[in-house]
Amino acid sequence: xxxxxxxxxxxxxxxxxxxxxxxxxxxxxxxxxxxxxxxxxxxxxxxxxxxxxxxxxxxxxxxxxxxxxxxxxxxxxxxxxxxxxxxxxxxxxxxxxxxxxxxxxxxxxxxxxxxxxxxxxxxxxxxxxxxxxxxxxxxxxxxxxxxxxxxxxxxxxxxxxxxxxxxxxxxxxxxxxxxxxxxxxxxxxxxxxxxxxxxxxxxxxxxxxxxxxxxxxxxxxxxxxxxxxxxxxxxxxxxxxxxxxxxxxxxxxxxxxxxxxxxxxxxxxxxxxxxxxxxxxxxxxxxxxxxxxxxxxxxxxxxxxxxxxxxxxxxxxxxxxxxxxxxxxxxxxxxxxxxxxxxxxxxxxx
Amino acid sequence: xxxxxxxxxxxxxxxxxxxxxxxxxxxxxxxxxxxxxxxxxxxxxxxxxxxxxxxxxxxxxxxxxxxxxxxxxxxxxxxxxxxxxxxxxxxxxxxxxxxxxxxxxxxxxxxxxxxxxxxxxxxxxxxxxxxxxxxxxxxxxxxxxxxxxxxxxxxxxxxxxxxxxxxxxxxxxxxxxxxxxxxxxxxxxxxxxxxxxxxxxxxxxxxxxxxxxxxxxxxxxxxxxxxxxxxxxxxxxxxxxxxxxxxxxxxxxxxxxxxxxxxxxxxxxxxxxxxxxxxxxxxxxxxxxxxxxxxxxxxxxxxxxxxxxxxxxxxxxxxxxxxxxxxxxxxxxxxxxxxxxxxxxxxxxxxxxxxxxxxxxxxxxxxxxxxxxxxxxxxxxxxxxxxxxxxxxxxxxxxxxxxxxxxxxxxxxxxxxx
Numbered sequence: 001x002x003x004x005x006x007x008x009x010x011x012x013x014x015x016x017x018x019x020x021x022x023x024x025x026x027x028x029x030x031x032x033x034x035x036x037x038x039x040x041x042x043x044x045x046x047x048x049x050x051x052x053x054x055x056x057x058x059x060x061x062x063x064x065x066x067x068x069x070x071x072x073x074x075x076x077x078x079x080x081x082x083x084x085x086x087x088x089x090x091x092x093x094x095x096x097x098x099x100x101x102x103x104x105x106x107x108x109x110x111x112x113x114x115x116x117x118x119x120x121x122x123x124x125x126x127x128x129x130x131x132x133x134x135x136x137x138x139x140x141x142x143x144x145x146x147x148x149x150x151x152x153x154x155x156x157x158x159x160x161x162x163x164x165x166x167x168x169x170x171x172x173x174x175x176x177x178x179x180x181x182x183x184x185x186x187x188x189x190x191x192x193x194x195x196x197x198x199x200x201x202x203x204x205x206x207x208x209x210x211x212x213x214x215x216x217x218x219x220x221x222x223x224x225x226x227x228x229x230x231x232x233x234x235x236x237x238x239x240x241x242x243x244x245x246x247x248x249x250x251x252x253x254x255x256x257x258x259x260x261x262x263x264x265x266x267x268x269x270x271x272x273x274x275x276x277x278x279x280x281x282x283x284x285x286x287x288x289x290x291x292x293x294x295x296x297x298x299x300x301x302x303x304x305x306x307x308x309x310x311x312x313x314x315x316x317x318x319x320x321x322x323x324x325x326x327x328x329x330x331x332x333x334x335x336x337x338x339x340x341x342x343x344x345x346x347x348x349x350x
Numbered sequence: 351x352x353x354x355x356x357x358x359x360x361x362x363x364x365x366x367x368x369x370x371x372x373x374x375x376x377x378x379x380x381x382x383x384x385x386x387x388x389x390x391x392x393x394x395x396x397x398x399x400x401x402x403x404x405x406x407x408x409x410x411x412x413x414x415x416x417x418x419x420x421x422x423x424x425x426x427x428x429x430x431x432x433x434x435x436x437x438x439x440x441x442x443x444x445x446x447x448x449x450x451x452x453x454x455x456x457x458x459x460x461x462x463x464x465x466x467x468x469x470x471x472x473x474x475x476x477x478x479x480x481x482x483x484x485x486x487x488x489x490x491x492x493x494x495x496x497x498x499x500x501x502x503x504x505x506x507x508x509x510x511x512x513x514x515x516x517x518x519x520x521x522x523x524x525x526x527x528x529x530x531x532x533x534x535x536x537x538x539x540x541x542x543x544x545x546x547x548x549x550x551x552x553x554x555x556x557x558x559x560x561x562x563x564x565x566x567x568x569x570x571x572x573x574x575x576x577x578x579x580x581x582x583x584x585x586x587x588x589x590x591x592x593x594x595x596x597x598x599x600x601x602x603x604x605x606x607x608x609x610x611x612x613x614x615x616x617x618x619x620x621x622x623x624x625x626x627x628x629x630x631x632x633x634x635x636x637x638x639x640x641x642x643x644x645x646x647x648x649x650x651x652x653x654x655x656x657x658x659x660x661x662x663x664x665x666x667x668x669x670x671x672x673x674x675x676x677x678x679x680x681x682x683x684x685x686x687x688x689x690x691x692x693x694x695x696x697x698x699x700x701x702x703x704x705x706x707x708x709x710x711x712x713x714x715x716x717x718x719x720x721x722x723x724x725x726x727x728x729x730x731x732x733x734x735x736x737x738x739x740x741x742x743x744x745x746x747x748x749x750x751x752x753x754x755x756x757x758x759x760x761x762x763x764x765x766x767x768x
Binding site: 251 | 389390391392393394395396419424493495496497500501507508509510519520521522523524527530533537593603604605642714716717718719721722723724725728
């Protein structure tokens with residue numbers, strides 16, 4: 001073997017082994033050998049944000065004596081004001097985080113950061129806040145602007161034309177006015193303006209919930225005739241339309257859109273690759289997962305008082321006045337409440 | 351002969367190119383594409399009844415951690431039954447299980463007797479006593495988190511879904527070079543491969559553990575083939591042929607224990623390959639001609655079924671290339687063919703190609719472990735040999751109509767990370 005050949009072989013060996021060198025260092029002194037972190041304690045909860053905040057502020061509230069100004073967690077620029085209760089006039093600007101053992105009331109055009117109150121909460125119109133957590137009922141005036149989220153331990157009422165940030169959750173009733181923009185809402189029920197008619201229907205229909213149907217039909221496209229009664233799950237390659245007053249005792253999966261005409265009822269879930277529309281007084285007792293928009297007309301009902309469910313819209317959600325949802329409403333690209341579904345929104349439905 | 355060898359080599363290169371492109375597409379989809387989520391947002395205060403089956407054979411080292419994790423689940427206890435199946439253990443497994451059953455009324459023990467042994471048979475026997483519609487299966491070395499049962503069950507919101515599969519995460523990564531490399535392979539396989547197949551509405555696979563199915567569907571499909579060595583792959587094939595779908599939920603993560611010795615890993619791969627290739631024989635044609643599947647799904651079905659046949663095919667391609675090289679009859683330019691083979695060898699690497707593994711590790715937030723990527727190239731011959739051995743076993747099984755024996759992976763008993 002000539003020296004040139006030997007050199008070439010050596011160069012080849014070095015090139016083959018070179019990529020292994022950094023790994024050799026990592027094997028010798030392991031810097032990144034821990035298993036992927038899984039949070040084993042994690043369990044999905046629509047009220048997670050509020051519960052998490054409570055767990056952090058309760059010790060601060062318990063430790064502070066009377067009225068006090070204390071450091072807030074590890075935030076350098078922000079302090080918390082601990083109080084037994086707070087009532088402020090209009091146009092108040094609270095530059096500190098408020099932790100109240102009692103009620104919290106502010107007038108119109110007030111601005112605040114984070115607020116936690118063990119008592120009742122009342123905010124006037126045009127309130128601007130970052131975070132709000134309360135253990136009892138809360139009433140928020142119209143045109144409110146929430147930067148992050150709200151979580152309430154009782155009932156919550158929010159005036160119209162408000163911007164609701166990432167999430168609003170209430171352990172009780174969540175009533176929102178028209179013209180409200182939201183991303184996630186949770187309540188039992190979520191009512192737009194008034195939902196008495198739909199709630200009354202929930203009492204009658206609740207027992208019809210179907211968990212697993214015994215039959216399954218695979219179809220291309222399905223139109224259920226008005227007033228028909230269909231038993232079993234439906235798997236459709238294209239759209240599904242349930243006629244006025246018809247009832248489907250099972251779940252629906254559609255490759256296209258799903259439309260429930262006036263007074264129609266689905267006792268199971270709806271999963272659609274496109275828009276899901278519930279016309280006036282239509283009912284879905286299970287979950288709704290739509291890859292497109294979800295549109296609920298007046299009097300539409302989703303879920304049941306004893307079995308709250310989820311509406312998940314991968315795009316937008318439009319909820320008209322008098323619609324009622326027991327459970328969780330998630331609109332990935334934002335949702336709106338409306339006095340009525342406009343022709344523009346209806347045009348998006350087939 | 352030269353013509354035949356040339357044709358074979360061209361076919362092998364073509365097949366490898368198809369796999370390479372497939373995995374490029376998967377990787378790009380995972381990085382730039384829209385990620386299809388499962389149904390983990392489904393909120394249920396009164397979820398449906400679920401039975402969790404945990405088949406065990408000589409699992410005394412890990413049984414306790416698995417049952418403790420299941421008992422810590424936030425799923426309502428009145429809706430959750432756990433059936434621990436002792437499949438003829440000869441160690442202390444049975445005593446451990448009975449002690450749990452005594453303390454916890456919703457834990458039941460099924461002790462298997464008789465000549466039949468193996469996971470598929472154990473599951474079939476246990477399913478006879480199951481009443482709930484939804485069934486989850488965990489291997490004994492798995493430690494599910496508090497919310498995992500609910501996350502998996504949420505998939506059945508969709509009436510088209512017959513089975514659900516979660517993500518497997520090794521917990522003993524820091525034990526040796528082998529466990530670290532296996533951890534990377536797993537990341538590539540789940541974080542990118544399974545998620546991408548789910549994104550494209552192709553065929554995500556039911557993996558037999560950290561997953562579940564509808565009991566009614568399994569009954570329709572005739573239960574598990576009790577002689578199958580890869581009962582999960584067999585079920586996957588049957589599910590898609592009969593118009594059901596599988597959900598892959600990347601957020602349903604669960605720790606497992608990966609083999610810590612090369613011998614144990616070799617046995618595991620050999621068993622997987624043997625079982626998978628038997629399913630290839632019995633289900634490939636049915637899948638690629640299934641009228642309920644779309645064309646992309648049929649293509650993916652073929653590639654999925656063939657994946658454990660690729661190493662022997664690739665080895666035969668190399669042999670053909672070598673013979674042609676020695677005869678001086680390599681097609682195209684000899685060096686180009688060789689380089690092409692090397693590139694494809696590296697690209698396909700360890701069933702989760704290196705760029706796919708690297709992407710998965712970046713998505714998982716890994717840092718210096720990426721330096722270990724080149725080691726996967728050198729692990730490939732080991733994997734290829736183990737899989738080829740399993741392939742030969744499968745060919746023997748099919749030719750002689752023999753069943754094959756269940757060869758259990760040895761456990762070490764590492765505690766789950768806290």
